[in-house]
Amino acid sequence: MYFFAVLIFHFTYVPSQSDGYIFPIGFTCNQSRCDEYCPYGYKTDVIGCRTCTCDNPCAGKQCEPYQQCDVDHWTCHGNTYYFSLMCRASCPLHECKPQDCPYGHEKDEMGCKGCGCMNPCKYQRCGPGEVCVAEEMCSEGPRGIKLKCLRANATGTKQCEELPCHSTTYCQFGFAVDSDNCPTCTCITNLCSRVVCPLFHYCTARYPSCRSPPCPAPSPKCKPICPKGTEILVGMNDFPVECNDDEWICPKKYDCLRVNDLSTSYCCKPLEEQ
Numbered sequence: 001m002y003f004f005a006v007l008i009f010h011f012t013y014v015p016s017q018s019d020g021y022i023f024p025i026g027f028t029c030n031q032s033r034c035d036e037y038c039p040y041g042y043k044t045d046v047i048g049c050r051t052c053t054c055d056n057p058c059a060g061k062q063c064e065p066y067q068q069c070d071v072d073h074w075t076c077h078g079n080t081y082y083f084s085l086m087c088r089a090s091c092p093l094h095e096c097k098p099q100d101c102p103y104g105h106e107k108d109e110m111g112c113k114g115c116g117c118m119n120p121c122k123y124q125r126c127g128p129g130e131v132c133v134a135e136e137m138c139s140e141g142p143r144g145i146k147l148k149c150l151r152a153n154a155t156g157t158k159q160c161e162e163l164p165c166h167s168t169t170y171c172q173f174g175f176a177v178d179s180d181n182c183p184t185c186t187c188i189t190n191l192c193s194r195v196v197c198p199l200f201h202y203c204t205a206r207y208p209s210c211r212s213p214p215c216p217a218p219s220p221k222c223k224p225i226c227p228k229g230t231e232i233l234v235g236m237n238d239f240p241v242e243c244n245d246d247e248w249i250c251p252k253k254y255d256c257l258r259v260n261d262l263s264t265s266y267c268c269k270p271l272e273e274q
Contacts, residue, residue, distance in 0.1 A: 037251045037267075039236045040071065063087035070111075071236075102198040104238055120145055120196040130179050134196070146220065147194040151179045173205070174217040197222035200232050200240055204261050225259055226268035233267035241267045 029049030034042065038054035045051050058069035067087040088111070096115035106116045121132035126149035134145040160182035166175065171187035178184050192203035206221035225240055226232040233241040233254055242248060243256040243265050250256050250267035258265040 031246075031249055033249055033252050035252050037233055037235070037241065037254075057085060061085055061087075066090060103196060104199055121147060124149070124194075127179065145196050147196060148177070148181065149179055150181055172218070191218060191220045195220045195222070199238060200225050200234075202259070202262060223261070225262075225266050226257065230255075230257075230268040230270050233269065243267050 029047075031050070032052070034052035036052065036054065040057050041055045042050045043053045043055045057071055061069040063069050064087060066089065068090045069085055070088050071085060091112035094113075094115050101117035103120050104118045106114045106118045108114060120134050124132040124147045126132050130149040130151055133148045133150050135148060136145055160180070163183070163185055165185035166183065169185065169187070173188040173191045175183040176186045176188050191205045195203040197203050201222045201224050203220050204223055205218045207218045208216045210216065224232075233250065235241040241250075243250045243254075245256065254267040254269045256265045257268045
């Protein structure tokens with residue numbers, strides 16, 4: 001006599017929002033890695049799962065002649081992208097001479113790239129009679145610059161006054177300076193507040209090695225987002241592409257590497273050997 005065991009599976013179904021399809025609870029789409037990075041997200045298939053085909057938010061958007069559709073603003077909540085589209089004049093194609101612009105290229109009021117390099121002082125606000133001065137932080141590696149507001153006629157030779165607070169107050173990052181570049185009694189709270197780093201670098205505090213006081217104050221330092229020997233994935237508007245292990249998956253050849261200083265992960269790819 002033979003006995004057969006019959007297994008009966010019970011599923012509880014819930015309706016989905018994808019063309020009337022229904023799935024068992026716990027159903028998940030296959031989040032495979034794609035060959036290509038899509039700045040506006042990926043198209044979904046008939047059951048609502050992500051494909052590796054790039055989505056084009058401007059598809060079907062009609063513009064006047066000599067205009068082009070452009071994404072003016074976009075946000076993302078979970079797997080859903082929200083776009084604000086507008087028609088703008090087509091950007092001209094410039095034949096620019098090759099040049100190194102460590103802080104990116106300038107853009108006009110329409111957001112079109114020009115041939116000139118961006119001026120880091122362009123958006124720095126200074127007081128009346130003051131000018132913005134960009135000071136290089138170091139002579140080697142990714143330099144980075146520190147922005148200061150100085151008097152327009154300052155020569156840099158003024159004898160600074162020693163204030164009583166300098167001997168009674170301890171500032172971890174040192175004292176802020178005035179428009180004459182002299183120390184005040186105000187502590188610097190954010191060492192990187194006026195530091196501009198090259199593209200795809202970030203500012204962090206560098207603490208000198210010190211065994212006994214008095215120790216030198218920490219100084220700002222620009223570090224690359226991706227470690228040495230790798231390159232970062234660049235998205236829209238020259239922004240580095242963030243990632244995680246769930247919804248924001250890097251394309252193939254890229255690894256999702258966490259930058260502890262920024263509490264964020266980015267897509268980085270090992271450089272190919274020449």
